[in-house]
Amino acid sequence: MTKHSPTDDGGSTIEGAGIDGRIHVQTDGERRGSDRQVEYETVTTPVLVIGAGAAGARVAIALAESNLEPLVIGKRDHGDAHTTWAAGGINAALGSLDEDDDWTIHAADTLNEGHHLNDPEAVELTAKRMPDRIRELDDWGMAFDRTDDGKINQRYFGAQSYRRTCFVGDRTGEAMLETLIDRARELEIPYRDNVMITRLLSDGTRVDGAVGFDMETGEGLLFRTNHVVLAAGGFSALYHRHSSRDDENNGDGQALALEAGAQLTALEFVQFHPTGMVGERYGDEWDGRLVTEAVRGEGGRLFNAEGERFMERYSPDQMELDARDVVARAIAREVREGRGTDNGGIYLDISHRDPSYVQERLPSMVERFADLGVDITSEPMEVAPTAHYTIGGVDIDFRTGETGVDGLYAVGETVAGVHGANRLGGNSLAETVAVGKVVGDHVANAVTSRDRVPTVTDAQRALAEREFRALADLADSDGTVPPKTLLEDLGDLLWDTAGILRDAESLREGLDGVAEIRARTADIHVDGDRTSRSFEYAVDLSFSLTVAEAMLRTALERTESRGAHYRTDYPETDSDWRVTLVLSADERGLTITRRGVADPSEPVRESLEEGHELDYHHLE
Template structure:
């Protein structure tokens, strides 16, 4: 492969890496303040991973349960996060969620309505009241359509099929980024006064995942880490209880929590409604980590299906109700010969959401690197040790707005630093070297090895021996990745996968090291050798880049909630599951 001979350079005030809900909401806020910005996406515009979020979006509107209030939403979020959340982030989220939902409603998002015209709300796991707003079971898609249309109305510019490989940092300040146009196959440099990372999570590091195979490969986290930003609480990866088992090419794809929120019941292969053993009060609507571990235990003890799954049944509900509330699930399973109004769905846990990620100050979205911001699933702090279902979508719009507003109000105070050509040439040289590399290891084979070792050694249940084995195997993959067989130009999937491997290796190591450090079980992090939650571990684990490609681990105490939220916690609100019976 020949070296790149020309580089396109693009100038913008604010560069937004990621075209999902978080990036779009930030762009809308910037555009409404008259700030020039540019949104970049790896895929066609509007085809972000947000569209896969199905069940709903949380806000304490009180449409059905008027006693709900934002402090109880915060209490539920902290309880679900096992009190290692960023308390400031949680309170901002829950206070501002109702305003952001009403804003979406005003922008035309077609929420389901109650008989008296209010935005309807459904039960979701581990929530004390019905506060999950929804558009059938396609809420994420409806959200994206609404945000894309609003951005179009404001003439927000975007570039699609654009992969960012490195941030450009000069004198401790983010001044742009370098990537490549996946259609043209040419390198592109972006000169910006501020950069927002909004590029999603990293659940595609696991063999079974609710992500598309080429999405959520840890790009955002690796970009920030290489730029000098700590990653926090990376050991907390949520395994959703209900992913598809069949067909094979859809294994792990999400069966929305809305199925259980509307009364779906879980049975093992022996016909037992097994959640009675694990959570007799909250049953199928207990926290996601609880339900996922229960399914895993049933399978390990020999009560799973032939495909190591269990059965999720909604057929006791009225057919018309199922079609109204779960139209996408009806359609998807029908395509494979399963009528969910008459028979159960086969499901198993799947890697679904990353609670850990880039460390930010949530009041501004700012990272430790000046001029570099992050928002959405790529950040850490809102969800603690386990995410409350329905909080992911509202996080994107709340903190997209907060970050966009802060940048708009402060951008004029920041010096404009020219994009350093020497630094750009260094990053493009790395691209060229990767495109030309030849060796015995294909990117696809390396990705498979990473996903397998992460599933087997850092999955739902973990222990020290397994995590150490996983880390040793990852180190071998890191060594083999230096002899990758690419020999392809930038328009090919082979080259894209080679870049994905770069990101996956960095992000996977932070997960393994964080999981080894945390010698307890808390939320989504379950250690069989330390099965109890340890009060001394109400702390956050930070993986800090040392500047030489390595990392060191640091620990700091988790912060505490405000007095009003603590009162809500002390009130001990809890869902009465039997309302659904």
């Protein structure tokens, strides 16, 4: 690692209306930063993994097991990743309770839930490998709940034909990440926390590293590597109501990839989880926070404000365990037609179950609501849909993780393909470890001896220094509008124009609103230096505006309703729209093209034809 204090005068501001959506900063009409000196640290590594959740950790473990030493970086403290918020479980066709289940039925359920826009190869890769990944996690110490005869226990999740979801109470993601981190520590994988990446070093055809800053010191960081793996999550936190932390899942992975020359797909599909917390008694801090699907998987029932178990009208066979998009739209309709609560929600009730059973299976939910004055073993929870998971992302080859930009790979919620038009609950955690190992193994084989200690060229250093000066200019922004205000305005805009129900008029209004917010960034005010939360929000805003515009454009393009994308002006599913929308960027702006979807393998087609379906009576 070396530090530099350059004196050359090449520099640039953060571009505004360009492809990357960067904030444009000017003072008195003059560009700043051309004579600004910047100090930074240079780090070389054979592989840089951006993102320290389950996907990034599993990639790094595969690399370390191949005798490589990757560097993993995260925006928060080690172990503090969004994976910990995935509560309900992780899918694998183990057959612990239902012996007839197998990987082909898991794949068929995934394709059906995804309305057959999934990448079949990605689906089959995940479903085939998950039993081994669960056994691996078990061997590494993950404390799965067990059946009476000692097998890994499994529960129902929505739209699954069998009890397939393995779990650790209702803290599965947290337990899984702890297990992966313990394994990474055993392998002594280098990790650096509180680092934010703002740009990939790329000429549009290959990546040579990444540029960012230390969020604790404000110091610039140049990471030089020939192999970058993006594992930075999704963009659900762009919405006003969401199940993420406000400073996570803001689209940085997708925006970084797009700017570097990769393509994005399926951005129009944003999954709204049916049950997020809502209600004055919970407070603003808890608004939108996830109430895990495990509550419904263990028998929880939904009631409107009139006491009706309304899912009987929408899905009499699968009831509360129908697909997430079906349940979320049903709730939205109940509220819209005046049968919701005063807070715009409905009730989720599991009090008919034995209190000891609820406490055993849902300990985190019991504890959380008890702290808020609600005993879920005896009274209902007030819930409403919340933006939860972004199905779209970077377009990759699932056999390798390659993005089409040499040296750039992606994995986890940053990518698209496994989930199609709607994600099957329990598949997000599954994808992280199933695909994460595949990508890690491929990258390990791609690293050459020359890659282990890459050199830093003058051109690479010059590009990094321009970015550092631009970040310094951004930190000096002294306008009148706080970046958090603009992010909040963006969240309200997307909720109103591109939510559960959308149409052409609302989507165009959303695009106009994004342009208006982008214009307002010219008057941005950063309160503090590069270690401040205000500066972090200013950087986030650049990513978020880029991804918001891309999502709105693809949603406007798809003139049908399918899965998580529901157009009130095109309410039917159109067979001609069984295509993937692919978005790319160049100097002319954003371009959308269509790509056909492949068919699954013969064994999976047979399972689809057999028509497996959830037998809800087990929960009654």
